[in-house]
Amino acid sequence: MDRFDAMRLFTRVVERRSFTVAANDMEVPRSTVTKVIADLEKRLGVRLLQRTTRVVRPTLDGEAYYRRCLRILDDIEDAEGGFSGAEPRGMLRIEVQGTLARYFLMPGFPAFLERYPALQITMSEGDRWVDLVQEGVDCVLRYGVLPDSELVARQVAMLDRLTCATPRYLERFGTPTGLDALDGHRMVAIRQMSTGNVTPLEFVVGDDLKSAALPCPLAVTGTESYLAGIELGLGMAQVPRFHVVDQLKSGSLVEILRDTPPPSQPVSLLYPRSRQLSPRVRAFLDWAAGEFANSPLLSQPKAG
Numbered sequence: 001m002d003r004f005d006a007m008r009l010f011t012r013v014v015e016r017r018s019f020t021v022a023a024n025d026m027e028v029p030r031s032t033v034t035k036v037i038a039d040l041e042k043r044l045g046v047r048l049l050q051r052t053t054r055v056v057r058p059t060l061d062g063e064a065y066y067r068r069c070l071r072i073l074d075d076i077e078d079a080e081g082g083f084s085g086a087e088p089r090g091m092l093r094i095e096v097q098g099t100l101a102r103y104f105l106m107p108g109f110p111a112f113l114e115r116y117p118a119l120q121i122t123m124s125e126g127d128r129w130v131d132l133v134q135e136g137v138d139c140v141l142r143y144g145v146l147p148d149s150e151l152v153a154r155q156v157a158m159l160d161r162l163t164c165a166t167p168r169y170l171e172r173f174g175t176p177t178g179l180d181a182l183d184g185h186r187m188v189a190i191r192q193m194s195t196g197n198v199t200p201l202e203f204v205v206g207d208d209l210k211s212a213a214l215p216c217p218l219a220v221t222g223t224e225s226y227l228a229g230i231e232l233g234l235g236m237a238q239v240p241r242f243h244v245v246d247q248l249k250s251g252s253l254v255e256i257l258r259d260t261p262p263p264s265q266p267v268s269l270l271y272p273r274s275r276q277l278s279p280r281v282r283a284f285l286d287w288a289a290g291e292f293a294n295s296p297l298l299s300q301p302k303a304g
Contacts, residue, residue, distance in 0.1 A: 004076065006036050007069040010048065013037065014066045015091075015122075017055045074138075074278070088279040089118030095140040098125040099223045100267060103242060105141070108291050116283060138281050139271035141288070143240075146268055154285060157267040157292040163201065164244060164253045165236040172233075175256060179203055182212055186235035189216035190226055201238055203260040210260075238262040242297040267292065 001009070012022040013033065023030040041048050048062035058066055070093075077090050096105065101123065113119060124137075146153055173185055189198040200213040214236075218229045227244070230237045231252065247253035269288060271281055292298065 001032070001036055004073070006040055007073055009033060009036050010040060011066055011069050011073065013049065013056060014058050014062065017057065019056060077280075087118055088116050088283040090280060091120050091122060092280045092284055093122045093124075093138045094284070095124050095137050097141060097143050097223070099243065100141055100143060101125065103297060104291050104295055105288060108287070112284075112287050115287075119280060119283075138278065139269055139284065141267070141269055143267050144265050146266075146270070149270075150273070151270040152273055154269045154271075154289065155266050156269055156289045157295075157298060158264045159240040159242065159267060159298070160264050161238055161240050161262040162244075162255050163203075163236060163238050163257045163262060164230065164248070164255050166231060166233040166252065167254055169233040169235065170254060170256070175254075176236075179205070179210060179212065179257070179260060182214060185214055187214040187216050188226060188229040188235040188237040189219040191219040191221050193221050201236070202262045203257065204263050205260050209263060240265070242295075245297070 009022065009026055009028070009032075012025055013019060016022045016025060019033045019037075020030050023033045026033075037049060044061075044065070046061040046065075047059050048065055050057045050059055050062075070091075074090075109121070113121070143159070174181075176182055176185060187201055191198050198213070198216060198219050200211040203210050203212070216235060218234045220226050220229060223243075226237065227239065229235070230239070231247070236256065241248075244253050248255060269285055271285070
């Protein structure tokens with residue numbers, strides 16, 4: 001077994017957390033896996049894997065070696081695929097914000113994987129800023145204004161947002177008719193994980209952007225908890241319209257301050273320049289952009 005095949009076998013052990021399952025995946029005897037890993041550890045002079053009776057996990061050195069193996073194997077696949085015109089294949093690693101994935105990507109995954117049967121998707125969810133190259137991630141899907149970076153960004157949508165609250169909240173605190181009527185009101189807040197800061201409410205007034213930091217009985221870091229806090233009547237909040245279409249129709253949430261809406265926010269796919277010609281990434285980017293462009297969720301009429 002050459003070094004590249006040994007790398008492929010090692011990465012499969014790390015991903016599957018099992019010598020036996022990796023051996024079955026790669027269609028080799030388990031004894032071959034054991035020998036290959038032992039030879040790797042001997043050649044590198046470090047322990048790559050921690051073995052227990054139930055699971056196999058990479059050591060710190062093993063995790064670092066795994067990341068490097070991914071980059072090397074990706075470069076080989078991409079170089080060969082780019083010249084041969086072969087179908088995209090291999091592992092596609094993406095990082096997404098969970099709500100966006102569940103609404104816009106996952107419904108189309110069956111058709112995407114049927115179209116590209118040689119692809120496998122590993123999807124992680126989070127809002128943190130990912131070092132794509134260091135962590136072996138092919139691309140990320142992000143909501144909001146992006147910080148400056150060396151990544152290539154492809155905007156795939158602009159999400160219309162609104163300010164809303166429950167009828168119960170509005171009965172208790174009143175329905176504000178303008179920004180000068182926010183005294184005494186509360187908000188459910190999003191707390192940024194990177195800074196710990198609470199994001200204020202934002203309103204577009206003509207050509208200006210105004211903000212209001214109201215008292216917040218609840219501040220969360222997750223989208224689902226944020227929506228739950230709104231629905232419990234803990235305060236007013238601002239959300240993408242697609243996320244509350246059903247609640248607006250049923251009347252469990254009410255849109256307020258329509259004349260001064262929050263600014264729309266972009267949705268973007270980001271990827272390293274080194275992945276720009278990857279058949280896997282190119283196929284995913286084009287497909288994901290189409291899923292947003294054709295989504296009925298982004299053409300919903302405003303509740304009136």
